Amino acid sequence: MTSLRIVTAQINPIVGDIEGNTQKIIEAMASATAAHTPQLILFPELVVTGYPPEDLLLRSSLKHRVERALARIAEASAEAYVVVGYPRVAEEGLYNAAGVFFRGRLQCEYYKQCLPNYRVFDEKRYFIEGREPLVFDVFGVPTALSICEDVWEKAPTSAAKAAGAQLLLNMSASPFHAGKQAEREALLAQRAWQGGMPIVYCNLVGGQDELVFDGASMVVSKSGELMARSPAYVEHLGCVTAHWNGKRLVFDEAEITDLRPVLEDVYETLxxxxxxxxxxNGFKGVVLGLSGGIDSGLTLAIAVDALGAERVQAVMMPFRYTSSMSIEDAEAQAELLGVEYQCLSIEPIYESFMATLADEFAGTAVDKTEENLQARCRGVLLMAISNKKGYLVLTTGNKSEVAVGYSTLYGDMAGGFDVLKDVSKCRVFELARFRNTRSPAIPQRVIDRPPSAELAPDQKDEDSLPPYPILDKVLERYIEHDESAETIIEAGYDRDMVYRVLRLVDLSEYKRRQSPIGTRITERGFGRDRRYPITQRWPIGD
Structure with missing residues (x-):
């Protein structure tokens, strides 16, 4: 009976930092060896470059930089097999590759067979497909490699089984969306049963632009039973022990971190x-406009949880239409969370703009122009603070608003990162209530009051938009499930309302192209997921 200790090295690389990522890999190898004396260490997909490297893969220096990194990894390898992901430049093209390092050299190499080209994935732009399984010997255990999408398709597992594998390793860069972990576990159970062998799965962790990789690396038995689950959202070296009798491999049950409710996972992802x-990206901190409303309130809480109160600045920028309640609630939340807080009136700035524009506006009626000007005054202040202090401006628009264009270009859309860009308004309320279960963060009055942009007297969001519970359901059907207007109407929604909402979504594409990126939490966010032309005459809702 042979015993194997296998470590899943769930680490957080930085895209393009090949030297830094390589050092992180080598340090993880040393830590794993010191803590567990493993026989095998498994890293995530493309960990050398970080994922997704996108057009960095087209750089002429890629081959040299990767080969130099692999030489360092090989030199650091010793008595444990180390499996690392990287791009391999070959004569015929570029592969998404995994290398097996042992006792100072590269022993063998596997090329990813299934290249995803949907939703946020665009691998066929860069890589060519591998054709063959790889089975190598790990102290007597026939072991196969697969990379991320390979395990979502049947063929690679079947080929590995036919080649004699008794253990399947899967290195992944699988981004989060709500409910994704349950999907992964069901899939791995199915593949383990199909292949008649256990699967060790190592997932990337960390944020990369709008994507978040949540880790939660796993081991499942040949019957599909979960044997180990690493914690999500943190770097982690998970260790499992397997026993090989020459015919079958059996895993001891190891640490199984509890799954969290989906809402909590969404919050941790943000x-x-x-x-x-x-x-x-090297920002010193963040600054945001704190309006006394729920969107900015939730954004502030997330920022403090992410960075600490000392790196977060909140600015209330009242105008004549701003209620005293909003000013009180913004100040109360800033005090609750202990952030730097200023109250800067935009009244004199607005009046100066209006005086300058007096001739241009002469003879015209007051309309949305004056409302947008208020938002743009606030955007100018926030961007000035950003420039002066090296702070990132967080915008606070939610997915419902971004979808229908309920926002102002160069105003409340001015900034570098939109925390709630993929969070519907109804989910904003859910997350705010959830956050308050941890500690007081968002005043209850902020959650209870009707949403308002406060750009006009007694203004309410529902003056311009359908009630959010209805709007969000229509938007989900249209944006995330690609349902037509008629299909949505058949589900019981008012015809005129549906066509009006869908028209707003289509017309607002030009705004979204100019908006900050934001963390993706659904299967269809704005950005990498959804690529619609701005100039087009496709029939609304067809």
Whole structure:
């Protein structure tokens, strides 16, 4: 009977930082060896470059930089097999590759067979497909490699089984969306049963622009039983022990971190998305406009949880239409969370703009122009603070608003990162209530009051939009499920309302192209997921 200790090295690389990522890999190898004396260490997909490297893969220096990194990894390898993901430049093209390092050299190499080209994935733009399974010997255990999408399709597992594998390793860069972990576990159970062998799955962790990789690496038995689950959202070296009798491999049950409710996972995803975007891009902190409303209130709480109160600044920018309740609630929340807080009136700035524009506006009626000007005064102030302090401006628009264009270009859309860009208004309320279960963060009055942009007297969001519970259901059907207007109407929604909402979504594409990125939490966010032309005459809702 042979015993194997296998470590899943769930780490957080930075895209393009090949030297830094390589050092992180080598340090993880040393830590795993010191703590567990493993026989095998498994890293995530493309960990050397970070994922997704996108057009960095087209750089002429890629081959040299990767080969130099692999030489360092090989030199650091010793008595444990180390499996690392990287791009391999070959004569015929570029592969998404995994290398097996042992005792100072590269032993063998596997090329990803299934290249995803849907939703946020665009791998066929860069890579060519591998054709063959790889089965190598790990102290007597026939072991196969697969990379991320390979395990979502049947063929690679079947080929590995036919080649004699008794253990399947899967290195992944699988981004989060709500409910994704349950999907992964069901899939791995199915593949393990199909292949008649256990699967060790190592997932990337960390934020990369709008994507968040949540980790939660796993081991499942040949019957599909979960044997180990690493914690999500943190770097982690998970260790499992397997026993090989020459015919079958049996895993001891190891640490199984509890699954969290989906709402809590969504919140942690938003926190990690902010933290890594700020840290990896070198910002000193963040600044945001705190209006006394629920969107900015939730954004502030997420920012504090991501970075600490000392790196967060909140600015209330009242105008004549701003209620005293909003000013009181903004100040109360800033005090609750302990952030730097200023109250800067935009009244004199607005009046100066209006005086300058007096001749241009002469003889015209007051309309949305004056409302938008208020928002743009606020955007100017926030961007000035950003420039002066090296802070990232967080915008606070939610997915419902971004969808229908209920926002102002160069005003409340001015900034570098939109924390709630993929969070519907109804989910904003859910997340705010959830956050308050941890500690007081968002005044209850902020959650209870009707949403308002406060750009005009007694203004309410529902003066311009359908009630959010209805609007969000229509938007989900149209944006995330691609349902037509008539299909949505058949589900019981008012015809005129549906066509009006869908028209707003289509017309607002030009705004979304100019909006900040934001963390993706659904299967269809704005950005990498959804690519619609701005100039087009496709029939509304067809």
């Amino acid at each position: 926190v990690l998305g902010v933290r890594d975007y700020v840290e990896k």
